[in-house]
Amino acid sequence: MIPYGRQDINQADIEAVIEVLKSDFLTQGPMVPMFEKAITEYCQARFGVATNSATSALHIACLALELGPGDYLWTSPNTFVASANCGLYCGAEVNFVDIDPRTYCMSADALEQKLIEADKQNKLPKIVVPVHFAGQSCEMNRIHELAGKYGFRIIEDASHAIGGQYLGEPIGNCKYSDIAVFSFHPVKIITTGEGGLATTNNAELAKKMELLRSHGITRDPDLMTRKPDGGWYYQQIELGFNYRMTDMQAALGVSQMQRLDEFVQYRHVLKNRYDELLSDLPIIRPYQSTDSHSALHLYPIQLELEKLNKSHYEIFHELRENGLGVNIHYIPVHTQPYYQRMGFNLGDFPNAERYYERALSIPLYFGLNDILQNEVVASLKKVLQ
Numbered sequence: 001m002i003p004y005g006r007q008d009i010n011q012a013d014i015e016a017v018i019e020v021l022k023s024d025f026l027t028q029g030p031m032v033p034m035f036e037k038a039i040t041e042y043c044q045a046r047f048g049v050a051t052n053s054a055t056s057a058l059h060i061a062c063l064a065l066e067l068g069p070g071d072y073l074w075t076s077p078n079t080f081v082a083s084a085n086c087g088l089y090c091g092a093e094v095n096f097v098d099i100d101p102r103t104y105c106m107s108a109d110a111l112e113q114k115l116i117e118a119d120k121q122n123k124l125p126k127i128v129v130p131v132h133f134a135g136q137s138c139e140m141n142r143i144h145e146l147a148g149k150y151g152f153r154i155i156e157d158a159s160h161a162i163g164g165q166y167l168g169e170p171i172g173n174c175k176y177s178d179i180a181v182f183s184f185h186p187v188k189i190i191t192t193g194e195g196g197l198a199t200t201n202n203a204e205l206a207k208k209m210e211l212l213r214s215h216g217i218t219r220d221p222d223l224m225t226r227k228p229d230g231g232w233y234y235q236q237i238e239l240g241f242n243y244r245m246t247d248m249q250a251a252l253g254v255s256q257m258q259r260l261d262e263f264v265q266y267r268h269v270l271k272n273r274y275d276e277l278l279s280d281l282p283i284i285r286p287y288q289s290t291d292s293h294s295a296l297h298l299y300p301i302q303l304e305l306e307k308l309n310k311s312h313y314e315i316f317h318e319l320r321e322n323g324l325g326v327n328i329h330y331i332p333v334h335t336q337p338y339y340q341r342m343g344f345n346l347g348d349f350p351n352a353e354r355y356y357e358r359a360l361s362i363p364l365y366f367g368l369n370d371i372l373q374n375e376v377v378a379s380l381k382k383v384l385q
């Protein structure tokens, strides 16, 4: 089966992890700060807080921004459930903003409309979480402008987007947001096995996230309520978690970072080949905004079902039978039973729903060579023509 995405691990990656295994520290050693530095230097952000997943990073990002009961968090329905669940973890209410049918990212127009309505009802969001779907940036300048006008904070869910750019600058530099979050799950652009990282330019937010990542415990005398009892002393000053990344993971991350640009560049080579080779099929190829240089986590196509005599279901299963590990990103979050129980209904976010009915992510990853890519194209032609 050719998967839709997978990691690429080389000898240097393996040796980096082995090095840590032979060292004194498997966790809380030097590799996590080194990984944080590699990412913040790359992204041109001031601070980085590595975690054991992007889900954890989203959670502590929301807490650092003081999201709580009575607050609202808005995100895109076309995302992985974690972008919304982080709001629920904090006791806040979650709502969604429909997507732009061209980019499949949160629509800035829909956001503005929803803000105007929410303002009238006194239900403005405290946090908006735009998701850089497939690695392409949302319209961050507009979203940022709306944040100024309506007074909400922004967490970019950049899980798909490390190595991408927006208006010529690295995604994750937080120029248009308070915090940006990356994921290093193996299907993403670079991997640490499991892992995430939050970038910010705000020293206070970074400090809070660091505390929350490790039980809310500090060894910094400046943060304590009184003079330390001695060298052993620490204080718990918040209720935190164990969301720490290990040094094995961080070492893998540092090593993977050295190939990030190569990974993204090659994803563009694959994308350009797909664009050309799939041009006569009844599909809509992924639109690329000129504002964004996508990290290309995914190559999501839309089936033009009106031109095909097969259903979405049939096409998906025929492709799987042909050895293509195609997938669908995403089942709109508001249609999940858990969210339906909270009162969301089918029809609430029609662009995300219509996209889901026709979406298909085809294989895109560093190890996909010409021969494999030709196989993907041949199977698609066979099934779709």
Ligand SMILES: *Cc1c(COP(=O)(O)O)cnc(C)c1O
Binding pocket: 052, 053, 054, 055, 056, 079, 080, 082, 083, 131, 157, 159, 160, 182, 183, 184, 185, 194, 195, 196
């Ligand atoms: C993968 C992903 C997450 C969750 O990342 P984990 O590291 O697996 O917790 C969150 N949001 C989006 C958009 C993702 O794709």
